[in-house]
Amino acid sequence: MPRITLPDGKLLEFPQPVTGRQVAEAIGPGLARKAIGVKLNGAEIRDLTRPITEDAQLKIITANNDDPDALWLLRHSCAHLLAEAVCELFPGTKLAYGPPVDDGFFYDMKTPRPLTSDDFATIEAKMAEIVKANRPFTRVDYSCETGLARTDGDKFKRDNAERAIAKGATTISFYSTGTPGEHWEDLCAGPHVPATGVLAANKVMSVAGAYWHGDQASDQLTRIYGTCFADDKGLKAHLHRLEEAKKRDHRKLGREMDLFHLQEDNPGQVFWHPKGWAIYRELEDYVRGKIRDRGYVEVKTPSVMSKALWERSGHWAKYRDNMFTTSSEEREFALKPMNCPGHIEIFKQGLRSYRDLPLRMAEFGSCCRNELSGALHGIMRVRGFVQDDAHIFCTEAQIPDEVADFCTLLKDVYRDFGFGDDRILVKFSTRPAVRVGSDETWDRAEAALAGACKLAGLAYTLHAGEGAFYGPKLEFTLLDSLGRHWQCGTIQVDYQLPSAERLDAQYVGDDGQKHHPVILHRAILGSLERFIGILTEHFAGKFPLWLAPEQIRVLPITDEHVAYAREVAKRIHDADLRSTVDANSEKLGAKIRLARTDRVSYFAVVGAQEVADRTVSLQNQAGEKLGSLAIEALIERLREEVADKRIAPAVAGAVGG
RNA sequence: GCCACCUUAGCUCAGUCGGUAGAGCUACUGUUUUGUAAACAGUGGGUCGCCGGUUCGAGUCCGGCAGGUGGCUCCA
Numbered sequence: 257m258p259r260i261t262l263p264d265g266k267l268l269e270f271p272q273p274v275t276g277r278q279v280a281e282a283i284g285p286g287l288a289r290k291a292i293g294v295k296l297n298g299a300e301i302r303d304l305t306r307p308i309t310e311d312a313q314l315k316i317i318t319a320n321n322d323d324p325d326a327l328w329l330l331r332h333s334c335a336h337l338l339a340e341a342v343c344e345l346f347p348g349t350k351l352a353y354g355p356p357v358d359d360g361f362f363y364d365m366k367t368p369r370p371l372t373s374d375d376f377a378t379i380e381a382k383m384a385e386i387v388k389a390n391r392p393f394t395r396v397d398y399s400c401e402t403g404l405a406r407t408d409g410d411k412f413k414r415d416n417a418e419r420a421i422a423k424g425a426t427t428i429s430f431y432s433t434g435t436p437g438e439h440w441e442d443l444c445a446g447p448h449v450p451a452t453g454v455l456a457a458n459k460v461m462s463v464a465g466a467y468w469h470g471d472q473a474s475d476q477l478t479r480i481y482g483t484c485f486a487d488d489k490g491l492k493a494h495l496h497r498l499e500e501a502k503k504r505d506h507r508k509l510g511r512e513m514d515l516f517h518l519q520e521d522n523p524g525q526v527f528w529h530p531k532g533w534a535i536y537r538e539l540e541d542y543v544r545g546k547i548r549d550r551g552y553v554e555v556k557t558p559s560v561m562s563k564a565l566w567e568r569s570g571h572w573a574k575y576r577d578n579m580f581t582t583s584s585e586e587r588e589f590a591l592k593p594m595n596c597p598g599h600i601e602i603f604k605q606g607l608r609s610y611r612d613l614p615l616r617m618a619e620f621g622s623c624c625r626n627e628l629s630g631a632l633h634g635i636m637r638v639r640g641f642v643q644d645d646a647h648i649f650c651t652e653a654q655i656p657d658e659v660a661d662f663c664t665l666l667k668d669v670y671r672d673f674g675f676g677d678d679r680i681l682v683k684f685s686t687r688p689a690v691r692v693g694s695d696e697t698w699d700r701a702e703a704a705l706a707g708a709c710k711l712a713g714l715a716y717t718l719h720a721g722e723g724a725f726y727g728p729k730l731e732f733t734l735l736d737s738l739g740r741h742w743q744c745g746t747i748q749v750d751y752q753l754p755s756a757e758r759l760d761a762q763y764v765g766d767d768g769q770k771h772h773p774v775i776l777h778r779a780i781l782g783s784l785e786r787f788i789g790i791l792t793e794h795f796a797g798k799f800p801l802w803l804a805p806e807q808i809r810v811l812p813i814t815d816e817h818v819a820y821a822r823e824v825a826k827r828i829h830d831a832d833l834r835s836t837v838d839a840n841s842e843k844l845g846a847k848i849r850l851a852r853t854d855r856v857s858y859f860a861v862v863g864a865q866e867v868a869d870r871t872v873s874l875q876n877q878a879g880e881k882l883g884s885l886a887i888e889a890l891i892e893r894l895r896e897e898v899a900d901k902r903i904a905p906a907v908a909g910a911v912g913g
Numbered sequence: 914g915c916c917a918c919c920u921u922a923g924c925u926c927a928g929u930c931g932g933u934a935g936a937g938c939u940a941c942u943g944u945u946u947u948g949u950a951a952a953c954a955g956u957g958g959g960u961c962g963c964c965g966g967u968u969c970g971a972g973u974c975c976g977g978c979a980g981g982u983g984g985c986u987c988c989a
Contacts, residue, residue, distance in 0.1 A: 362984090370917060464984030465916025472986065476916055479984065507982095511924075520962080520980045578987090623989080628914050629980085631987060643989060743989080783989040814946040841946070849950035863948055875949070 259311040273307040290318040292449040303447040321490035331356035333449045334484035340440040341382035352412040360483030376460040390453030391434035403428020457491040458484040506792040507634040524639030531805035552616040557598025563588040569597040595621035599647045600759045608763035614650035621645045641783040648776040655704040663712030674903040681733040682716035685723040701749045726752035736794040747778040797855045802898040804857040807834040811847045813863035820867045831891045
């Protein structure tokens with residue numbers, strides 16, 4: 257006698273177990289036609305055809321691009337569609353695993369020959385056929401024994417079935433797209449949409465390699481990525497978003513805007529050009545000012561340090577594969593991959609008192625990590641980079657305040673780049689199974705991190721068990737203008753490195769005894785390189801004025817006005833702004849076009865009129881004409897915008913040329 | 914590092930069946946002196962990523978290597 261509560265609070269009672277479809281029909285025939293699944297008690301998504309025996313809160317899921325549950329269901333089902341098409345086109349294909357993921361789904365499989373993007377059209381055509389046939393997804397449950405037997409000879413599916421049983425499954429389910437025994441089937445827990453017909457808005461996106469269970473030592477599989485939406489409109493919008501992302505790719509903009517380059521003989525090392533370096537220095541100076549106001553001191557530690565230090569710190573044992581090493585006069589050294597040991601060595605000079613704590617030691621630390629070649633990506637993932645790093649040496653009692661202060665600072669900084677609270681995601685990772693330190697210590701450290709988030713008004717998602725072995729951590733992710741996630745800041749509580757077993761940092765407490773401080777490792781931007789990459793893509797190269805490499809370009813109309821243009825540019829330059837002059841002999845239209853495609857923030861046209869009036873005719877990157885201004889007024893205006901760190905309102909919107 | 918794919922002028926890209934390489938933009942030179950998104954003409958520019966092989970002949974076919982791209986793994 258299930259009693260079904262609908263999202264609007266309405267209660268439906270049924271005399272016997274009902275299916276989701278029957279509930280939908282009870283509400284209305286239109287809804288029943290549109291329904292693709294149900295969600296029970298806000299948690300479990302189910303097929304429309306599975307019986308509901310208990311009282312439940314129930315949501316009918318319809319194909320809707322704005323409903324994550326609907327997309328999840330569509331994509332999970334579409335993975336089957338893809339798998340069926342591939343199995344049919346490439347007999348001998350062995351299926352492994354095909355879940356929905358952000359923005360789509362993938363299916364890992366072992367195919368008789370490597371698949372390439374040339375195969376996509378054929379696969380999509382086959383998928384379209386299956387969609388057109390509109391065959392029902394049909395579930396059949398077998399006993400564990402029978403289910404297992406059905407996976408005989410199929411290593412991956414057998415493994416999946418065994419795992420399901422180990423996790424407590426009482427039956428093994430298969431889904432057929434059509435009539436069981438007649439049509440294609442796949443071992444799957446479900447749920448699925450009612451029929452293949454609702455999966456029309458799909459696309460095969462890419463092919464890549466993957467390992468079975470993510471294990472390098474295991475089978476190498478082919479992973480095909482695809483996506484599916486409720487309708488063509490959703491799919492088109494998604495593809496459009498990808499196009500936009502491609503247009504603002506920092507590797508493309510970096511070249512076009514002459515910000516930096518990478519070259520073949522130095523993989524993962526960035527050559528910063530003058531314009532890119534202008535942004536870099538602006539960022540560094542900005543952070544330097546911010547942390548100075550918060551009581552940090554800045555230091556600089558060596559790039560090359562002896563193996564002995566890395567052995568004591570534990571890096572040699574744990575991190576060696578990622579370290580560049582070198583030797584001199586038969587001693588081994590390593591390029592520093594992290595700044596912490598250097599900072600502790602500074603802390604250890606002289607005798608520290610509890611009165612010195614908290615000691616906030618910052619460094620724009622140049623780190624080298626020998627990342628796997630396949631992991632490198634533009635300037636986002638490199639082998640040489642600079643962290644806006646700091647280590648806070650404090651007592652355990654000081655952790656809550658220090659973490660709270662850091663969260664406030666971090667929010668403050670992110671806001672200056674236009675990332676408000678709604679664009680900051682916090683991940684809170686707690687104690688892992690293998691860890692050092694007492695449970696009481698962990699309790700306190702975790703409470704401090706959670707409390708600090710609350711104090712700073714930051715909501716977090718809990719990732720239980722994902723902390724470092726030496727302490728819990730917060731990780732801060734930014735949501736950019738295309739809705740993509742970038743992990744930037746972090747703060748980690750560390751009891752290990754300062755301990756007697758490691759680098760043995762000590763201070764004298766108010767009890768006259770020696771104690772080990774706690775260290776908070778923290779960064780806000782993460783790495784300057786990655787952060788500039790993120791900003792480049794977020795702003796599509798149209799940086800806010802305070803960061804823009806070329807803040808204003810003066811455009812003389814004819815040669816006669818070049819001298820005045822240079823004078824204007826010099827005045828702007830003397831006011832600590834970045835200006836240039838386009839003295840080429842092109843027509844004004846061409847100069848304007850170039851200024852705009854170069855993404856210069858402002859350009860100032862000067863001709864006979866402006867020379868006579870000692871003014872400029874100003875226009876911004878967006879193409880808005882801002883009228884004529886005296887030189888002083890122009891400088892004033894630019895300086896104000898820089899000081900305010902103003903961000904163009906258009907940033908969150910579409911990208912222009 | 915692993916899997917798949919890619920690599921032709923500074924950039925974006927063409928190059929058919931294996932027959933000695935082409936466009937647009939850029940750069941340079943000249944003419945033009947221009948008023949809010951591209952003036953005109955001319956000239957440069959290439960060991961087709963590198964090494965080897967097959968062939969009378971390789972940008973093109975084969976092998977190896979390097980780098981890049983998308984993933985996996987890892988991560989600031």
